[in-house]
Amino acid sequence: MKATKTPKKNDTTKISLGRVHPRLDATSDAPVKLILPVLYILGAVLIWNTQAEIAASTEKIEYISPIAEFAARNIFATYLIIAGIAVTILILTPIGKRSVQDQLKSIGLINHSDAVPELKSKRKDKKNPRIAIWEFTSQGIPLKVWKDKKEAIETALDITIVKMKNGSGKSRVLIHAVPAVSDLPEMIKWKDKFLSKQSFMLNLGESFTGPVTVDLARVPHILLGGATGSGKSVLLKLLLMQANKKGANVCIADFKGGVDFPPVWHKECRMCFEEQSTLELLTELTEELERRKALLKASGLPNIDHYNAATGENLQRYIFACDELAEMLDKTGLTKDQKEIVAKIESRLSVIARQGRAFGIHLILATQRPDSTILNGQIKNNINCRICGRADNVLSMIILDNTDAADQIPEDAQGRFLLHDGTIFQAYWFDDTGGI
């Protein structure tokens, strides 16, 4: 999964605070510089054509220095050399280099001897023309310090940083960025051709650097958070639809009676609407997990993909999804018996979270409630793929262990999510009314 980040809706604030020099520009300055060689050639043509007149007009001048005289009498060669050097320097010097340095100094990005990183170049990313790559000398400032100052750098340079890394050793820092005013589309419709051919890769949406995917064979479980209306259910169904198309057994616990899931889901997937049937389902899944464990142990193979390839069998993946975790795991107001059932549900979920990967049994758990008691540490710590949509500080903390989703996702955003690695993406909009 690639790291990127999108601008915030409060970019206007960011711009008014940070935009201080009009020559700073988040895009590559290559197009502006293309004009320099053109001007150079035009100048050469002009001087070539008027050489004789210039020579005649300088004929009678008395030169104090023989070099000046030589230059005047060989005006064309002099132009080629001097203008050539000037053009080369201008091309090699990034536009706004000084003001970039001033900005970095103003936010305290300096080393022990007060030296400021120097902008060496600014160019388009070949893989993604929307992104400009700013290459700086690191001046011995570790990448971590740059990352800690990411927000300040964004404000100072009026950019949205997509990625920061070292380039050619630690002496250079590369910042991949888009202009702060740019944004991801508000809606990207899902198309069946997006379905990954790779097993078991699911497509989440698009970031500035391209599609965002999660490979359940490597990152087996997903925790999905976001306030009501942030687009959780749509994203959850997008993932389940892909898993279903790839031949997984999709099981859904929805304690809201399945209203979010049109009839086609009830036909294609196993649905549970209350605790008892959910517990039965999870018990079956943990038994299947144990059965597969024994199979793999006996065959000496590490996971179901290897097992299927070696034996020609087709052990399918199971996905257990819950659209509102709090509805399923909240014990407040329950009878003793109900509490016991919920405790058992929790313990089955823990087993799957800890061991499910090799055996192809996965969890996709969604929640909107900012209640840290809902999800126990055992389950949460074993879910490596965390995604959070629009959220308050508390919910963002629960899902991502930081407040980034609250800080970075605009209040009115729908389908905009932040991945645990800092990637912001627009989830594909998926309409299930016509089927899945």
Ligand SMILES: Nc1ncnc2c1ncn2[C@@H]1O[C@H](COP(=O)(O)OP(=O)(O)O)[C@@H](O)[C@H]1O
């Ligand atoms: N990926 C998306 N792109 C654009 N709009 C979306 C997207 N996902 C959801 N929405 C909009 O947000 C509304 C709420 O989405 P939903 O998934 O029901 O939110 P939640 O489950 O978080 O309450 C949807 O009806 C739709 O209009």
Ligand SMILES: [Mg+2]
């Ligand atoms: Mg919902």
